[in-house]
Amino acid sequence: MARVDDMVARRMAGEPLQYVLGRWGFRRLDLALDRRVLIPRPETEEVVDHALAELDRRLPRTPPGPSPSNWRDSPPETRGDRAKNAWGSTAVVVDLGTGSGAIALSVAAEREGVTVWGTERSPAALALARANLAGLGGRAATRVRLAEGDWYDALPADLAGSVDVIVANPPYVAAGEELPPVVADWEPPDALVSGPTGLEAVGAVVAGAPRWLAPGGALVVEVGATQATAARALAVAAGFAAPEVRPDLAGRPRVLVART
Ligand SMILES: C[S@@+](CC[C@H](N)C(=O)[O-])C[C@H]1O[C@@H](n2cnc3c(N)ncnc32)[C@H](O)[C@@H]1O
Numbered sequence: 001m002a003r004v005d006d007m008v009a010r011r012m013a014g015e016p017l018q019y020v021l022g023r024w025g026f027r028r029l030d031l032a033l034d035r036r037v038l039i040p041r042p043e044t045e046e047v048v049d050h051a052l053a054e055l056d057r058r059l060p061r062t063p064p065g066p067s068p069s070n071w072r073d074s075p076p077e078t079r080g081d082r083a084k085n086a087w088g089s090t091a092v093v094v095d096l097g098t099g100s101g102a103i104a105l106s107v108a109a110e111r112e113g114v115t116v117w118g119t120e121r122s123p124a125a126l127a128l129a130r131a132n133l134a135g136l137g138g139r140a141a142t143r144v145r146l147a148e149g150d151w152y153d154a155l156p157a158d159l160a161g162s163v164d165v166i167v168a169n170p171p172y173v174a175a176g177e178e179l180p181p182v183v184a185d186w187e188p189p190d191a192l193v194s195g196p197t198g199l200e201a202v203g204a205v206v207a208g209a210p211r212w213l214a215p216g217g218a219l220v221v222e223v224g225a226t227q228a229t230a231a232r233a234l235a236v237a238a239g240f241a242a243p244e245v246r247p248d249l250a251g252r253p254r255v256l257v258a259r260t
Contacts, residue, residue, distance in 0.1 A: 016186055026102045028109055031132050033100055036124040038191035040102035043248050044169050047222045048106045050246060050255050051093065051167040054218035055111060058164045059091045085162065089115040089143060092159065094212065096151050096168035096205055097121070099191060101129035101144075103167055108140040114164075118146045119154035122190060152208045163212045168205045169222040174198030199230055206234045206258070213260045221256040228253035 010020045018024040018039045023032050026040045027048060033039060084090060090113045095104035098118030108116045120126045126148050133144055147154035171194040173179065179192065194201040202223055209219040219240070223231045228245040235243035235258040243258035 014182060014185065016182055019186065026100075027106045029102070029105055029132075029136070031100050031102060031105075032128060032135065034128065035186060036122070036128050036188065037100040038187055040100055043254055044102060044222060045106075046248055047167065047169060047220060047255055048103055048110075050257055051103070051107060051165050051218075051220045052110060054165045054220055054257065054259075055091060055093060055107070055114065057218075058216065059111075059114075085115075089113050091115070091164040092117070092162060093165045093167065094119070094155065094159075094163050096166065097170050097191075097201070098129050098146065099125050099169075101132040101146070103169065104129070104144055104146075105132055105136050105140075107167070108144045109136060112139075114143060116144045117155060117159070118144065119149060119151060120146070121148070121150055122188070123148055125188070125191070151204055152212060155212065160212055162214050164214055164217050165220060166205075166209050166213060166217070167220045170194065170201035170205050172198050172202055172222070172224045172227060198224060199227060199234070202227065202231055202256075203234050206231070206238050206240075206256070209258070210239050210260060215260055217260050219256070219258045222254060223256055225252040225254060228256075231256045 007020050011017060016039060018033050019035055022034060023030055027045050093107050093114055093116045095118045098104045098120045101118055104116045104118035118129060120129060126146060129146055133141055133146060171192050173192045175193055175196050202221060205221055232243050232245055235256060240258035243256060245253040246255045246257055248254040
């Protein structure tokens with residue numbers, strides 16, 4: 001009863017339910033959550049769908065049923081048995097600003113044989129991501145690497161030019177922008193606010209991507225609903241030929257997808 005009373009008191013004081021419960025569902029995962037990390041949002045579950053679609057485009061899974069007789073002669077991109085890379089996996093995905101690990105751990109849980117790197121600047125957030133990684137367990141967990149540092153700086157240099165999909169949900173709120181108290185008073189400011197324009201973190205993620213992506217690789221970035229035009233322009237400036245901003249389930253342009 002004392003524990004329930006405490007939880008009710010915290011909720012009545014305005015604390016988000018996800019922090020009060022200490023866990024929340026994200027796609028197939030049950031993630032531990034507390035004030036060290038952003039509460040993963042449903043829109044970000046959709047971002048994972050886009051990242052997985054880009055990954056599947058790079059790494060088609062073998063279709064069920066008999067293979068065509070010339071299957072082994074077809075190019076690796078179309079036959080589903082892609083050669084393993086230096087990390088012993090068939091593809092590499094990077095999640096920048098992993099927070100609770102929601103995106104990185106979902107990709108690892110939902111696609112076999114893929115190495116997933118999650119980078120994070122906040123040591124406190126990274127500690128929680130590590131706890132969630134331990135909770136994931138199994139073979140999927142052995143394919144996840146978590147690294148502390150600023151965006152791409154946390155990655156090993158030999159990953160450059162070989163990442164299949166870069167995915168990120170960076171902070172994209174402008175300093176001074178009004179947020180509901182349930183967000184502004186409880187969630188980590190560094191996970192929400194990017195800088196004076198709100199586009200600083202998106203800009204850093206987009207500008208750095210070409211160096212790390214493999215030829216034909218994809219960048220998938222969650223952006224604010226008013227940032228589509230600016231995000232597309234940032235991608236063009238970084239050298240992406242035909243970036244798109246795709247709508248979320250509410251029809252708002254929220255996911256930048258750009259291919260090398
Ligand atoms: C919007 S939150 C997203 C967290 C998680 N990926 C999700 O979708 O729930 C942004 C994350 O980026 C991290 N971050 C902010 N600036 C960063 C930087 N320069 N380098 C790496 N991570 C950063 C924050 O600490 C925070 O965890």
